[in-house]
Amino acid sequence: MSLPMTRLFWLFARWPLVALHALGWLGGWAVWLASPTYRRRWAEHTRLAGLRGRERWASVGAAGQQVAELPRLWFGPPVPVGWEGAAHIEAALAQRRGVLFLTPHLGCFEITPRAYAERFGRHGAPITVLYRPSRHAALDALLRPARHGAGLAAAPTTLAGVRQLMQALRRGEAVGLLPDQVxxxxxxxxxxxxxxxxxxxxxxxxxxxxxxxxVLLAWGERLPWGRGYVVHVQPWAQVMHEPLAADAVQAAAQINRAMEALIGRCPRQYLWGYARYKAPRPLAPGAA
Incomplete structure (x- = not known):
């Protein structure tokens, strides 16, 4: 990442959320208008989900907001965060067993582990999240410190990273990942x-x-006019009403249905332009 871009990144980290979200809304529409490929993918995905009207069009700007808010979340002052369902986390941690958070590409998925770390991780219940390192070494070096902090650790998508997640669960800690990532x-x-x-x-x-x-299902709702976020948490059984199957294909289908249920709560904030149906890339050396 060039020095001017790094400085711009740090400048945006000091902006108020309302300004970043306004800029992101414009950016989301600019990308939508400029990229026919993105536009076709967005149209196909929203059609598959049956999304229509205002909710469908609002998702265009929301995608840009998700990008624009990142500098503030990673490097800026704290943002307001409310909770719906925090009692489910408290009950799970009280049993001193591992807790797995599953979060789709919905709303502000960067806020969920940070809010957890601030409320629970600093007091002896840290969370480890799975992330894919950037292909650009300079960008990865800039973001690596942002993904670690008090009560928050990050595990890369490698065999060592998966072991890190397993070890965290065995210690009775929390782990988070995006199961709708290809x-x-x-x-x-x-x-x-x-x-x-x-x-x-x-x-x-x-x-x-x-x-x-x-297993807890969680997502971070982006509130309008820069008022912050609300982290929503629900137990698996409350959403799915069935245990997770032992068969890999059946279990994957169940998790996809669980993600659909969460997305249905706020479809305007899902990243419909994400290439969810793409063919998987070849496994890189050292990947898990």
């Missing part, structure tokens, strides 16, 4: 997502099936 070839199965086969990671189910692990 994994490399060989690390997933094809399962329905809004009625169309999507290559779906098996890691989420493997972690959920570890002895004693409790």
């Amino acid at each position: 994994p490399p070839e060989g690390l997933g199965v094809w399962a329905p997502f809004f009625g169309r086969p999507a290559y779906t990671m098996t890691l989420a189910a493997r972690l959920a099936q570890q002895p004693g692990v409790q």
Whole structure:
């Protein structure tokens, strides 16, 4: 990352949320208008999900807001965060077993682990989140410190990273990941997502099936006019009403349905332009 871009990044970190969200809204529409490929993908994905009207069009600007708010979340002053369902986390932590958070590309998915770390991680219940390192070394070096902090650690998408997640669960700590992220070839199965086969990671189910692990579904809602965020938390059983299957394909389909249920709560804030149905990339050397 060039020095001017780095300085610009730090400048945006000091902006108020309302200004960043306004800038992001414009950016989201600019990308939508400038990229026919993105526009076609967005149209197809929203059609598959049955999204229409105002909710559908609002998702264009919301995608840009998700990008524009990142400098503030990573490097800026704290933002207001409310909770809905924090009692579920408290009950899970009281049992001193591992807790697995599953979060789709919905709303502000960067705020959920940070809010958890601020409220619970600083007091002896840290969280480790899975992330894909940037292909650009300079950008990765800039963001690496932002992904670590008091009560918050990050595990890369490598074999060592998966071991890090397993160890955290065995210690009775929390782990978080995005199960609707397309994994490399060989690390997933094809399962329905809004009625169309999507290559779906098996890691989420493997972690959920570890002895004693409790699964919570979470997402961060972006409030209008820069008022902050609300983190919503629900137990798996409250959303799905069925245990997770042992079969990998069945479990992946269940997790996809759980993500659909969360997305249905606020479809305007889902990243419909994400290439969810793309073919998996070849497995890189050292990847998990």
